[in-house]
Amino acid sequence: MIKNRQFKIFxxxxxxxxxxxVGEVIFTKFGEPDKVEKIIDDLLNDRISAKESxxxxxxxxxxxxxxxxDELIDSIRVEPTIYDFIDYCNKxxxxxxxxxxxxxxxxxxxxNKHNISGLTVYSNHLEIIDGKLIPxxxxxxxxxxxxxxxxxxxxxxxxxxxxxxxxIGDGNSDKDSVEYCDFVFAKDGLLRFCEMERITFFPFKDxxxxxxxxxxxxxxxRLKKRHRAQIKRQQAYMIE
Ligand SMILES: [Mg+2]
Numbered sequence: 001m002i003k004n005r006q007f008k009i010f011x012x013x014x015x016x017x018x019x020x021x022v023g024e025v026i027f028t029k030f031g032e033p034d035k036v037e038k039i040i041d042d043l044l045n046d047r048i049s050a051k052e053s054x055x056x057x058x059x060x061x062x063x064x065x066x067x068x069x070d071e072l073i074d075s076i077r078v079e080p081t082i083y084d085f086i087d088y089c090n091k092x093x094x095x096x097x098x099x100x101x102x103x104x105x106x107x108x109x110x111x112n113k114h115n116i117s118g119l120t121v122y123s124n125h126l127e128i129i130d131g132k133l134i135p136x137x138x139x140x141x142x143x144x145x146x147x148x149x150x151x152x153x154x155x156x157x158x159x160x161x162x163x164x165x166x167x168i169g170d171g172n173s174d175k176d177s178v179e180y181c182d183f184v185f186a187k188d189g190l191l192r193f194c195e196m197e198r199i200t201f202f203p204f205k206d207x208x209x210x211x212x213x214x215x216x217x218x219x220x221x222r223l224k225k226r227h228r229a230q231i232k233r234q235q236a237y238m239i240e
Contacts, residue, residue, distance in 0.1 A: 005217075039053050147174070187204055
């Protein structure tokens with residue numbers, strides 16, 4: 001009999017659970033356009049770290065009206081297959097961790113509006129004080145360049161030798177973490193990154209693709225962890 005396999009699911013928020021990148025939508029609307037464009041370009045070309053880009057982006061917003069901000073957040077759509085995916089993971093007993101380099105302010109609001117609950121979320125923190133966006137980074141680690149919320153550390157802290165780790169993401173903030181997981185589901189920018197870096201991945205369009213593949217992996221007679229990911233996790237664990 002096959003031992004019930006434990007998959008730990010680590011997933012991105014912006015562009016993965018939400019249809020759009022909420023941070024980008026917010027800064028495009030409220031920020032000074034020239035500055036915002038340059039900062040995002042610097043970030044995507046690895047000229048500045050994620051933390052530096054967030055700090056600069058928030059500074060590039062002269063004033064934000066909270067009511068307008070909330071309305072904008074309320075217009076964001078979520079990927080409709082997320083509900084089936086959460087049900088599937090609950091049924092199978094797979095824990096889900098949402099690892100976001102975005103902000104709790106809009107993630108909580110979007111989850112509430114769309115009745116998504118019961119997920120553990122790690123993200124950056126955002127406050128709006130007198131029309132200014134004030135970010136803070138409770139999970140910052142200087143070893144993580146592409147995400148101010150060091151996703152890699154959450155993966156290491158929440159997985160044991162018995163777990164098969166799964167990562168699901170779409171973009172820049174996932175680059176530091178994919179090498180630490182046994183199975184990677186990638187789309188868009190993350191897919192191109194995995195191709196370039198020769199990191200094995202499964203392409204996906206929506207969460208139905210992920211469910212199908214996990215079902216397949218779950219019932220395989222033999223399932224191997226990714227050797228490179230195991231070594232990476234061990235190395236990071238020793239440094240900590
Ligand atoms: Mg993303």
